[in-house]
Amino acid sequence: MLARMSSSGQDDLNNVRDSAGWSDHEQRFVALSAELADTVVAALPGWVLASVRRVLTAYRGAADGSVLEDARVAGRVAADHIGGEVRQLLAADLDEQRTNPLAVVRRAVIYPTAVLRAAGVPPVVRDAEAVRLFPDDEYDLTPARFADLGSDEEGGVTPERLAQLGIEWGAAKAFVHRARHRGGAQF
Numbered sequence: 001m002l003a004r005m006s007s008s009g010q011d012d013l014n015n016v017r018d019s020a021g022w023s024d025h026e027q028r029f030v031a032l033s034a035e036l037a038d039t040v041v042a043a044l045p046g047w048v049l050a051s052v053r054r055v056l057t058a059y060r061g062a063a064d065g066s067v068l069e070d071a072r073v074a075g076r077v078a079a080d081h082i083g084g085e086v087r088q089l090l091a092a093d094l095d096e097q098r099t100n101p102l103a104v105v106r107r108a109v110i111y112p113t114a115v116l117r118a119a120g121v122p123p124v125v126r127d128a129e130a131v132r133l134f135p136d137d138e139y140d141l142t143p144a145r146f147a148d149l150g151s152d153e154e155g156g157v158t159p160e161r162l163a164q165l166g167i168e169w170g171a172a173k174a175f176v177h178r179a180r181h182r183g184g185a186q187f
Contacts, residue, residue, distance in 0.1 A: 039162060048111050060121075
């Protein structure tokens with residue numbers, strides 16, 4: 001089983017790297033898991049701010065400074081709460097992961113939604129399938145992929161970095177899973 005990661009993930013990651021019996025592929029998966037968790041946590045505040053700015057500007061023609069400050073605060077809270085859930089998920093052994101990190105990240109939609117609702121912005125019209133799949137997403141903000149968390153806002157992470165890391169993590173997870181459950185991955 002993987003060691004639980006600390007808030008930065010690096011201390012536990014170093015301990016795991018030295019563990020006997022871990023393949024290079026498992027070590028790479030653990031490293032990518034820690035990096036993905038850290039990157040998602042870093043991206044969330046900028047994503048919340050960018051989401052609020054985009055919807056507020058579309059509705060009012062400009063983004064009010066006090067509402068943007070509320071979005072900054074909400075972004076930090078999202079990074080703490082959702083980021084903690086992502087860290088916990090990615091610290092678990094891959095066979096114990098019952099969901100994926102993007103599903104956890106999608107729950108962050110409540111943070112920009114709360115800011116926009118408090119600012120008096122009416123919900124957007126969404127199709128029935130979007131309403132069914134993401135009922136809490138009144139403003140159509142739910143990220144479809146890791147790259148959607150990317151932003152140029154304060155401290156944001158580029159969409160390209162998030163996309164690449166998501167692909168690398170997914171490939172590493174698939175490889176390790178196959179190696180564990182099919183008697184070794186042969187590629």
